[in-house]
Amino acid sequence: MTDMATKEAKVPDKDSLFTGTYNFGTVTSKINDIVTGPTGKGWVVGFAVSFLILQVLLMAVTWLLYEGIGTWGVNVPVGWGFDIINFVWWIGIGHAGTLISAILLLFHQQWRTSINRFAEAMTLFAVACAGLYPLAHMGRPWFFYWLMPYPSTMQLWPQFRSPLIWDVFAVSTYLTVSLLFWYTGLVPDFASLRDRAKNIWARRAYGILSLGWRGAARHWHRYETSYLLLAGLSTPLVLSVHTIVSFDFAVGNVPGWHATIFPPYFVAGAVFAGFAMVVNLAIPARAAYGLKDYITDKHLDNMAKVMLASGWIVFFGYGVEAFMAYYSGSPEERDLFMKNRAFGPYGLWYWMLILCNGIIPQLFWWEYFRRSMFWLWMISFVINIGMWLERFVILMSLQRIPWQSSAWGQYSPTFWDLSTYFGTFGLFFTLFFLFLRLVPMISAFEMKHMLPESHTHAPGSGGHH
């Protein structure tokens, strides 16, 4: 028998990444039984509510397709409203998943192991929600393939000098690579689901999904090499995606957008909001499924620290924006900042975002707030609101005052803007609940690798086995 099974329960250490006593078999059953076991009542209720909210999205999109973009509040001069705000917000949230799974893997951060699957799924669903907005904003989404470079009969090609086309390449690559990364990580776990499934249909379904994985040493070696390189590829990818999203703004010659601080500040903002969302999802999920031995307080503590650090980069970005408005010497930049951002019609929202993103997260300097589940969840929620307000202020404050004052206008979202935004939560949570039920939410094979008895020494060099 393995040593671990007979070992006495350790005194829980508050910095431990894996508590409780487990062996290879119990790790597998603990994680897989969530998928193969009976459906919980809480899951049914959660899924039903999410599915209901998804119908709001379907209704809003149907009306949009029937009636046209006029159902939204966008018009001259504000052409980018809720659709772009929510696109940037959702895609930013997605970035934390890639950061956890790829960058932390490259840095050999072991605390990624129990949260990576979960965070990668969040990435996929957030990108799916984000992708809906530009598609819907096209007005005629059934012509979406016009964005792709393909030899059409009219010999028309995309305009490759435009950041909007870069966005198409960036977001579609991001979705594809995130999906591949997630699926590759799942293959060995699908194999153990296949081998433990009692129901013939479950065995067949997971058998197909596992592709017939056998866990041969040769296969593992190629698998690990490819997975590591995929992490190495995903890391610059995730940085490039939000950089390109920021180019949508920064490349344009618009005061307040035309700034070199945009790419790093957008990427940091994405990490900031994304970690907040991971915490918002992880705290209820680990409580509901009894996974506190796997997702420990130490994981959440580390995530709070990442939020604190990335929050400061974002806060620094706000400072640079204010400083550059003054230092540019351009009256437009100064006017815009003073009369349309910090003060003026959007002043309230601006100071609220400073409060949400700059001031409140400073509570994470105290361990009490990083370890208290209530406060950690609340502060993360506030950060998500703050990051939404940031995009709102960035988009709104500038578009309403184009160069010609005769064209100045206002924007306010309509019922359909709001219902589309509300509805994407339905899509996100419907997908998330399906994920929790159908796919192991923690990487079981990587958790087994965390057990002390998984470590080997060179043959013949002696050991306790």
Place this chain on the structure above:
Amino acid sequence: MGAAPAKMASFGLLAEFDNPQALVDAADRARREGFVKMEGYSPFPVEGLREALGQKRTLMPVAIFFGGITGTITGFMLQTLTSGGLPAEWDAWIPFNQWFSYRLNIAGRPFFSWQAFVPPMFELTILFAAFTAVFGMLAINGYPRLNHPLFEVPEFGRASVDRFFLCIESEDKLYDNEKTREFLKNLKPLTISEVPA
């Protein structure tokens, strides 16, 4: 069909262990014994197992590198040709130039604006490299393959859970059903099973 050689009647012999160290030690003994056609199976990657089995390093990184380069070149060519990056005078010599090129004058910027082509080139580099990494790895490993002789052995169901296996295949030159079984017995496995072909 002619009569198959007697030793091909089985795929090989499968020894089961309950911890990764035992598998590494067993693989090391088998390699020293001279076995070549063998494979280790484990629920997670076991350090040192590849070396103990005498397997070579994979060339996946090289393949992925070339996949990435292909993406870069594809991105560059796609944008240069379709934007009319090649001079119009070349049309007579390179017929495809006029088939593809879509010369848009955007504020007098050059047709060959390579700086603006960098972001899609970068994205395609990542995309092609990622495709090579995932689909290349699966293809070289021979997946998808839903059937395999090993799945006929009931014990092998735990290879993805908590057991570790060494399989000496009948194709090995030293393979002999009786002698190989004796050898495996000396490694003190939990079970030894014959894998039907």
